[in-house]
Amino acid sequence: MAIFHKHTHLLIISALLGLISVPWLENSALGQNNPDLKPNNATTYPVAPPPKRVDPLPDERDVLERETETDYRISNLLKDFSGNLWVGSWRGLSRIDPNTGNIIARVSLPNVTITALAEDKVGRLWVGNYEGLTRVDPRTNEITAQNLLLPSKRVLSLLVDKRGYLWAGTDAGLALVSPDQGLIMTTLKNLPGVSANAMTLDADGQLWVGTLDGLVRVNTGSALIMKRINNLPGATVQTLAISPEGLIWAGMPNQLLVINPKNGIVLRSVTPLRGKNVTSVHFAEDGSVWVGTNNGLLRLSPDTGALLDQVTGLPSRQVLTLAPDVGNKLWVGTSEGLAWLMPTMEKARPHFGFGRSVK
Numbered sequence: 217m218a219i220f221h222k223h224t225h226l227l228i229i230s231a232l233l234g235l236i237s238v239p240w241l242e243n244s245a246l247g248q249n250n251p252d253l254k255p256n257n258a259t260t261y262p263v264a265p266p267p268k269r270v271d272p273l274p275d276e277r278d279v280l281e282r283e284t285e286t287d288y289r290i291s292n293l294l295k296d297f298s299g300n301l302w303v304g305s306w307r308g309l310s311r312i313d314p315n316t317g318n319i320i321a322r323v324s325l326p327n328v329t330i331t332a333l334a335e336d337k338v339g340r341l342w343v344g345n346y347e348g349l350t351r352v353d354p355r356t357n358e359i360t361a362q363n364l365l366l367p368s369k370r371v372l373s374l375l376v377d378k379r380g381y382l383w384a385g386t387d388a389g390l391a392l393v394s395p396d397q398g399l400i401m402t403t404l405k406n407l408p409g410v411s412a413n414a415m416t417l418d419a420d421g422q423l424w425v426g427t428l429d430g431l432v433r434v435n436t437g438s439a440l441i442m443k444r445i446n447n448l449p450g451a452t453v454q455t456l457a458i459s460p461e462g463l464i465w466a467g468m469p470n471q472l473l474v475i476n477p478k479n480g481i482v483l484r485s486v487t488p489l490r491g492k493n494v495t496s497v498h499f500a501e502d503g504s505v506w507v508g509t510n511n512g513l514l515r516l517s518p519d520t521g522a523l524l525d526q527v528t529g530l531p532s533r534q535v536l537t538l539a540p541d542v543g544n545k546l547w548v549g550t551s552e553g554l555a556w557l558m559p560t561m562e563k564a565r566p567h568f569g570f571g572r573s574v575k
Contacts, residue, residue: 288531288571290549293539294333294341296354301542302341303554304330305570309343311354312569314543317556319569323357325350334374334382336395342382344371349384351398361398366391367405375415375423377436383423385412390425392439402439408432408446416456416464418477426453426466433477445480448473457497457505459518465505467494472507474521486521488514500540508535513548513564529563530555531571 292304301314309323309330325343332344340360341352348369351361363369368388375383381401382393390404390412409427416424422442423434430446431453448466455467463483464475472489473482489507496508504524505516512533515525532552539547546557548564553571555564 286572288553289536289551290554290570291330291536292333293537293542293547293549294335295539295542296335296341297339298354299543301539301547302333302335303549303570304333304343305549305554306330309352310570312567314545314547317567317569321357323352325352325359326362332371332374332385334376336376336382337380338395340395342374342376342395344374344384346370349374349393351395364391364393364398365400367403372411372413373415375417377417377423378421379436381436383415383436385415385425387411390434390439404434404439404441408441408444413452413454414456414467416458418458418464419462424456424458424464424477426456428452431456431464431466431475431480443480445475448475448482449485455494455496457499459499459505460503465497467497467507469493472497472521484521486516488516488521488523495534495536496538498538498540500546506538506540506546508538508548510534513538527557527564529557529565531566 287306290303290305294302296302300320301312303310303312306329308328309325311320312318313320327345327347329345330343331346334342336342339354341354343350343352348363348366349371350359353360366384366386368386370387371384372387373385377383380395382395384391384393388405388410389407392401394401407427409429409432411428412425414426418424421436423436425432425434429451430448432441433443435442450468450470452469453466454469457465459465464477466473466475470491472486472494474484474486475482493510494507495510498506500506503518505518507514507516513527513530513535514523516522517524530548530550532550534551535548536551537549544558548555554567556567557564
């Protein structure tokens with residue numbers, strides 16, 4: 217009985233404070249048994265329809281946070297055998313005429329987040345994304361193979377070797393693919409540095425892979441590791457290019473290194489790129505070196521590394537990919553769209569089919 221009275225006391229206090237509503241207290245204790253209450257004087261409301269709803273003003277911050285932002289980054293550019301330019305973006309795959317800039321075709325893909333492009337010996341296009349690998353027939357723009365059993369579905373780089381076989385670099389190793397059958401021939405899952413961020417071929421036709429921990433040379437015939445260079449300052453290699461002299465140019469998050477592949481010695485750290493995040497390196501037909509960074513595009517002397525030009529007029533200073541000498545132009549993929557530059561132009565011009573001006 218003591219427990220019952222204690223609980224009743226707590227319920228009454230809670231009800232009086234408005235914490236809970238107890239029907240029997242409302243009807244008896246606060247109603248019929250309370251002579252001070254005067255029900256006849258209670259406030260009444262006329263019978264009428266509810267007032268019209270007034271929509272509140274939207275919370276601007278909430279709207280911005282909920283809005284799906286379109287990603288205009290151009291992640292890959294590839295010149296095919298017919299001279300056309302393939303544009304891989306985070307909105308899909310397109311092919312353009314580099315002479316006129318006209319869009320020839322847009323290819324429908326199951327995953328539009330494109331991370332790598334390559335063309336095999338018979339002209340088929342291979343597209344890497346974060347869901348695997350897709351083969352496209354450029355004559356019909358149709359998908360003819362996809363979703364191979366790679367070490368990881370996250371494809372970061374693609375390269376066709378001198379024999380015509382396709383190498384797929386993922387964030388968990390390498391895979392060697394037969395382009396005709398679309399079958400995995402072998403995998404290299406114990407790749408030192410784990411992630412195959414970038415690939416290039418040396419003068420002997422062997423594969424160099426840029427990883428999270430330096431460079432690895434892989435025999436394209438046996439898929440066996442031949443050499444490792446892991447004492448590079450900065451460790452992570454993001455982009456690779458081979459100079460006409462056979463030297464490796466390795467773009468790092470904080471510099472650009474020139475390396476002798478025969479002995480693994482770093483010949484120099486290119487002075488204008490020290491402290492810069494290098495994202496793309498390409499040699500032009502005139503011998504100069506185009507270098508894209510997170511903060512602009514530069515042209516360098518291949519012999520001394522001296523700065524020759526800085527490009528302005530880009531949709532964004534964050535350069536992601538380059539394609540020189542296509543339609544007598546340099547094509548530049550940035551985080552905010554595609555741009556092009558001719559030798560006689562003072563600054564780059566945006567391609568309006570791949571930026572914020574066209575959605």
